Amino acid sequence: MSNTGNSRKRPPPPASSQHPQQKHHAAMEDDEGDEDNYYLDETPLPLNKEDTQALREAEERLQKWKRPPLSQLYTSQSQSIVFQQLEIDYVIGESHKELLPKSSGVAPILRIFGVTKEGHSVCCHVHGFEPYFYISCPPGMGPDDISRFHQILEGRMRDVNRNSNVPYFVRRVELVQRRSIMYYQQQNSQPFLKIVVALPTMVTSCRGILDRGIQIDGLGLKSFMTYESNILFALRFMIDCNIVGGNWIEVPVGKYIKKAKNLSYCQLEFDCLYTDLVSHVPEGEFSKMAPFRILSFDIECAGRKGLFPEPIHDPVIQVANVVTLQGQDQPFVRNVMTLKSCSPIAGVDVMSFDTEKEVLLAWRDFIREVDPDIIIGYNICKFDLPYLIERAKVLGITEFPLLGRIINSKVRVKDTTFSSRQYGTRESKEVTIEGRVQFDLLQVMQRDYKLSSYSLNSVSAHFLNEQKEDVHHSIISDLQNGNSDTRMRLAKYCLKDAYLPQRLLDKLMFIYNYVEMARVTGVPISFLLSRGQSIKVLSQLLRKAKQKNLVIPNAKQAGSEQGTFEGATVLEASAGFFEKPIATLDFASLYPSVMMAYNLCYCTLVTPEDMRRLNLPPEWVTKTPSGDTFVKTNLQKGILPEILEELLAARKRAKADLKEARDPLVKAVLDGRQLALKISANSVYGFTGATVGQLPCLEISSSVTSYGRQMIEHTKKLVEDKFTVLGGYEHNAEVIYGDTDSVMVQFGVPTVEEAMNLGREAADYISGTFTKPIKLEFEKVYYPYLLISKKRYAGLLWTNPNKFDKMDAKGIETVRRDNCLLVKNLVTECLHKILIDRDVPGAVQYVKNTIADLLMNRVDLSLLVITKGLTKTGDDYEVKAAHVELAERMRKFVKDINSGC
DNA sequence: CCATCTCCCTAT
DNA sequence: TGAGATAGGGAGATGG
Known part of the structure; x- marks a missing residue:
């Protein structure tokens, strides 16, 4: 029945109704003929021998695929270019003579890829931004010393990087005033040296030299602690220009220079200076999404009996594609490229070819023409994309892997392993397609949901209530070797597999949620799938630190030798079956609120030596239950608490706006945002405790958990002391269980309603005994409640006294x-x-x-x-x-x- | 039969 | 060079 749902559907309405701009321009312009067209030049036409018919069909398809043409305002360069950026990378190239007349030689050039609100593709080459890092300046270093230091460092760099041919490695060494984020310090700032190097990779080699130490006259071999020397160059650029992942960027009129010869296939391509970029905060108009193009695709291979297909042996026989404009609910392109003939499918462009080579090249040309901003699919990163590339290599089609936006630039394939405790160790292939974001729905599902099966079939059944077409992989080759009709059956299957990921993307609102996460945390969208949690916290920390003139030391030196720390308390479980209502009291955002309440941060931590040396009045510091000391806000406000306050305040705003919002697209953005803000706040604590991370600080994490342990014990005691018969209540309350931030209380009353009232009373009373913003909340009642052991229980959950919400089981x-x-x-x-x-x-x-x-x-x-x-x-x-x-x-x-x- | 360990997966 | 944290139950292996 899902089968008919797909094939019964009429072809999508003509492009014009989906794409008003296109209609508008198509009416004014008629440049179809003079466009010199490599699609037609390079690719033999479909089998069909009725040439004119085939030609016309191909031409129609092409028109449908294309992006809307540029208007006069763009072609005359008389308006600023505003676009939503989706990806940023960099290349090494000749310094731009016009924009940077004083520079010469090679330099990093950042490329920002994005889409305007009209749907034009943009490639913006940004010049003048230089890689750098910091070291703390040895005391008493004057201008002469600095220039000598510069010369020595330059010499050492030359020794280490013999093969590079740059005129110089270290471009500048500047004396600047900064302060380390580590430890409370009385001085506002200290001298640091900002070391600016020629290329991003030199940051690493330069750091290596300084770590190992260099000979300085009079000082001997001296090593330096480096700061902010392990930030990826594109992220450094984003941080310094206040660009966050997926936001809108404006390049004003007159500040960009159109390229004489385009390097990319983008419609708008130009050079500019990084200082001329205007980065828009994602609010109001700029919180919207551009109409980017999302391609969802799937391939079929003719495997040998019982074996998993391998590119060395098994041909690619079909490629199905579905292209959708962001914000629209129906695709505007559905097509399938098949090897050998295939019967027509309603609403689908079926393109059949004689050879596998033609299939592959047709797909390559399709990618180029339809120019997707985001490529999605199911397991495309580990299967479809590497398979296509490997297969083309096996067939000797060297011109195949031109899938990116840069002309004549082939995609790069790299084996990578990603290992973390959260996601386990995963080997995968990394396929770089320049200028296009890859968004593999399998990866997304594995990150965001705990499921017992991640097959496309079971995931679709779970979320969409829809199954794949009923084609077992063992019969794929048989279908291929049959006739036009069996191949059509296969094509429908392939199409469905291309369409389902798009449906999942829409249904689970991944675009909104991921773009909002990128905006909240500041990292590029691609990091969200390819990297771990900690880069997101680091990005926020670096941004905040920059505002405050603080610099972040590199991990190794930051005192991470301690190993492990004690976590939360789990109260003893009074196992049994409870037939009276159990009220649950919870601390709201426990760890974030502890960090805020006690001003816990890298920059408020006082070392034991400093405690003795500085002689701080006891009322100006907090000694945490784990024995660590932090100064209070009057001396120094912590930046972690500040980040958390902002995240939580922003979440409150997003939730309030969400209530007001009517437009479903706006609602989707806001809901994605509040979710991203919540997750971000909760991962700050984990970042400080990540001993193998970027900036572990166990004083912070163990202080956080020690407060948590104290608080849960305190809560248990308070409940059991106050809610007693002696205290004027009808029964003695009993805490029967609790884990980390929650306590389960049997107040002894028989009804859910009474338990709720007492629960609220207890939460208010106990909240009053904690430092703000720590807050205990009454959340729910379990009735009845089966407590098996720690972390294992079940019960009927009630949030209102009239009927239970659901059966809840844990562990x-x-x-x-x-x-x-x-x-x-x-x-x-x-x-x-x-x-x-x-x-x-x-x-x-x-x-x-x-x-x-x-x-x-x-x-x-x-x-x-x-x-x-x-x-x-x-x-x-x-x-x-x-x-x-x-x-x-x-x-x-x-x-x-x-x-x- | 038991302590003790590893592995897996979950709770928070 | 890239990775959020600890607590804890239960199954199964191992070693005496």
């Missing part, structure tokens, strides 16, 4: 992905019987029946399948046939249920 088999379905279903059913039907004997009987079924082989084998290797993709299952063993486990489960009552 139990039902929410774990390492159990077979039989166990999951069984436990779910038992919980249902126990909590909702209040029928414990029924639950026990149910388990006994299931055991009997199991022992007599009466259960579906597929229920005994467990997934293994969840980080792997695809449906990789292993049947666990140990029935008896499983039955044993279930008997234990019956015992647990009985003891729980």
